[in-house]
Amino acid sequence: MKILVPVKRVIDYNVKVRVKPDNSGVDLANVKMALNPFCEIAVEEAVRLKEAGIATEIVVVSIGNKLVQEQLRTALALGADRAIQLDTELTLDSLQVAKLLAKVVANEQPQLVIMGKQAIDSDNNQTAQMLAALTGMGQGTFASKVVVAEGKVQVTREIDGGLQTVELTLPAVVSTDLRLNEPRYASLPNIMKAKKKPLDVTAADSFGVALESKVQTLSVKAPESRKAGVVLSDVAELVSKLKDEAKVIS
Amino acid sequence: MTILVIAEHNNSSLKADTYKTVQAASLLGAEVHLLVAGEQCQTAAAQAAEVVGVTKVLVADDAAYGHQLAENVAALVAELGKGYSHILAAATTTGKNMLPRVAALLDVAQISDVIAIASADTFVRPVYAGNAIATVQSADSIKVLTVRSSAFAAAPTGNSAAIEKLDIVKELGVSRFVSEELTKSERPELTAAKVIISGGRGMQNGENFALLNGIADKLNAAIGASRAAVDAGFVPNDMQVGQTGKIVAPDLYIAVGISGAIQHLAGMKDSKVIVAINKDAEAPIFQVADYGLVGDLFTILPELEAAL
Numbered sequence A: 001m002k003i004l005v006p007v008k009r010v011i012d013y014n015v016k017v018r019v020k021p022d023n024s025g026v027d028l029a030n031v032k033m034a035l036n037p038f039c040e041i042a043v044e045e046a047v048r049l050k051e052a053g054i055a056t057e058i059v060v061v062s063i064g065n066k067l068v069q070e071q072l073r074t075a076l077a078l079g080a081d082r083a084i085q086l087d088t089e090l091t092l093d094s095l096q097v098a099k100l101l102a103k104v105v106a107n108e109q110p111q112l113v114i115m116g117k118q119a120i121d122s123d124n125n126q127t128a129q130m131l132a133a134l135t136g137m138g139q140g141t142f143a144s145k146v147v148v149a150e151g152k153v154q155v156t157r158e159i160d161g162g163l164q165t166v167e168l169t170l171p172a173v174v175s176t177d178l179r180l181n182e183p184r185y186a187s188l189p190n191i192m193k194a195k196k197k198p199l200d201v202t203a204a205d206s207f208g209v210a211l212e213s214k215v216q217t218l219s220v221k222a223p224e225s226r227k228a229g230v231v232l233s234d235v236a237e238l239v240s241k242l243k244d245e246a247k248v249i250s
Numbered sequence B: 001m002t003i004l005v006i007a008e009h010n011n012s013s014l015k016a017d018t019y020k021t022v023q024a025a026s027l028l029g030a031e032v033h034l035l036v037a038g039e040q041c042q043t044a045a046a047q048a049a050e051v052v053g054v055t056k057v058l059v060a061d062d063a064a065y066g067h068q069l070a071e072n073v074a075a076l077v078a079e080l081g082k083g084y085s086h087i088l089a090a091a092t093t094t095g096k097n098m099l100p101r102v103a104a105l106l107d108v109a110q111i112s113d114v115i116a117i118a119s120a121d122t123f124v125r126p127v128y129a130g131n132a133i134a135t136v137q138s139a140d141s142i143k144v145l146t147v148r149s150s151a152f153a154a155a156p157t158g159n160s161a162a163i164e165k166l167d168i169v170k171e172l173g174v175s176r177f178v179s180e181e182l183t184k185s186e187r188p189e190l191t192a193a194k195v196i197i198s199g200g201r202g203m204q205n206g207e208n209f210a211l212l213n214g215i216a217d218k219l220n221a222a223i224g225a226s227r228a229a230v231d232a233g234f235v236p237n238d239m240q241v242g243q244t245g246k247i248v249a250p251d252l253y254i255a256v257g258i259s260g261a262i263q264h265l266a267g268m269k270d271s272k273v274i275v276a277i278n279k280d281a282e283a284p285i286f287q288v289a290d291y292g293l294v295g296d297l298f299t300i301l302p303e304l305e306a307a308l
């Protein structure tokens, strides 16, 4: 079984982003970038399925400029077999990303697509669902457990009320939640090996997909900051503040 | 211009998020239709007719929609949606699962987690874990939005909108509901509670979360958690507050043994009053807390329970 894992290059999750003074966006100059944490979990899950003898090949794909090759190499070091970069300088919406991924699915014919539930920059949480819609596949979003057997995949999903398990006919799309697994670190020998694994580059505009977005960002502002509060001396003081000053308890 | 809102319900009652989403839709200044897709969902549909602002309730009652399988519900909504200017659902796990599928089927973008409506085509939403607030304008023919419940008031009840039964069954046959394990609790729901007390890694284990119960009882509070507490298995996943968990904005949020990572703050920093209890005076949570107590939670929690 072939598994396709779409991965995104995003700001490192430890970085506190700053909004540009002209409110045109956030400042990404000289900021540490990384593989989106949910994509890392997706790669790990695919590698575990390969180690379990269920998957035979793992293909990772990323859409973006040359810099995304760094994250593709990371994914290869974690155990993916080959990588595809769809090259573009444009910042795409989830819909355009999903349309391009649908073309990759058509070419590669994977049995399973595993991807992140959310990119921690846009916080969109859309692409997996959109890809599933465009390819007519079933979707197992926010997965905390994935079991593949006999042409089906059972996905346990983290939902607002607890957990839900669905069964999907393969091929299917799975999106990862935090509890699915704990990703490994790439070992030095694997990082070296990853440099020799195949990485194909194709122009994103060669797929016949209109890449322009219908959604325009008018401004990006910093959120209202909270006033620094006070440290109190004891519980009695806290209770009286909550009652008499904040009036949030009675 | 007519707006379609997708109701969130469990067949027998509407979820609080539905009232908030209708309220957001009403701000767009147009007629609102509320879709109740489910199985044996007449009671939920009757409640939907009572929501002020709704001019028509559409009911699709079929086994195909019983468990809100995204594949089937999205196919239904996409078919209905062609006649609407906007399609809205709550940014809950149900809405997030289904609505992007609708947007893709309609070949339009989705705008996620809307926190304010600037005009019929311009919306405000947080990005980068709430560290930036973007205002975006959509030129799509149909605007598809998920709405963050914590940012909107609930639409009141007292209406009696017309109910129209739909005869559209979409069973894609690619997915099947297997089982569900829902967390049972007598407490208010996290996203609806006026008071929340959350525990983090500092709680040390699941048993110690009992220290929060007495306080939660006295304050009629919901209990939440940080990712670290969920990952460590102290409490179930549905208690996670944060960027990738639940977004809450209660009147009072008490963070106990939580350091205040940006991903946690993203889920609670719009609370009216924040209290932090942490033994580390340097913990970032104190930068957003209105009131802080620096000390050992194992001494402070029993004292707090006794003092309330």
Ligand SMILES: Cc1cc2nc3c(=O)[nH]c(=O)nc-3n(C[C@H](O)[C@H](O)[C@H](O)COP(=O)(O)OP(=O)(O)OC[C@H]3O[C@@H](n4cnc5c(N)ncnc54)[C@H](O)[C@@H]3O)c2cc1C
Pocket (backbone or CB within 6 Å): A013, A037, A038, A120, B199, B200, B201, B202, B203, B225, B226, B227, B228, B229, B240, B241, B242, B243, B244, B245, B246, B256, B257, B258, B259, B260, B261, B262, B263, B264, B267, B277, B278, B279, B280, B283, B295, B296, B297, B298
């Ligand atoms: C992609 C991604 C998504 C994430 N999403 C979320 C999310 O949605 N929600 C979320 O919460 N996190 C999320 N995180 C994790 C986040 O980065 C932090 O790791 C997490 O919030 C830390 O949890 P914590 O504060 O409980 O633990 P810690 O950071 O370990 O803090 C524990 C605190 O307890 C205090 N403490 C310990 N013992 C005591 C005691 N006896 N008395 C008083 N205080 C004590 C310590 O001083 C410390 O400040 C995410 C991370 C990633 C990478």
Ligand SMILES: Nc1ncnc2c1ncn2[C@@H]1O[C@H](COP(=O)(O)O)[C@@H](O)[C@H]1O
Pocket (backbone or CB within 6 Å): A005, A006, A007, A008, A009, A036, A038, A039, A061, A062, A063, A064, A094, A097, A114, A115, A116, A117, A118, A119, A120, A122, A123, A124, A125, A126, A127, A128
């Ligand atoms: N530019 C991209 N290239 C490859 N995969 C992407 C890209 N953008 C998003 N994805 C995938 O879609 C997931 C969800 O992203 P989003 O819907 O934007 O929050 C990510 O975790 C990736 O797996």
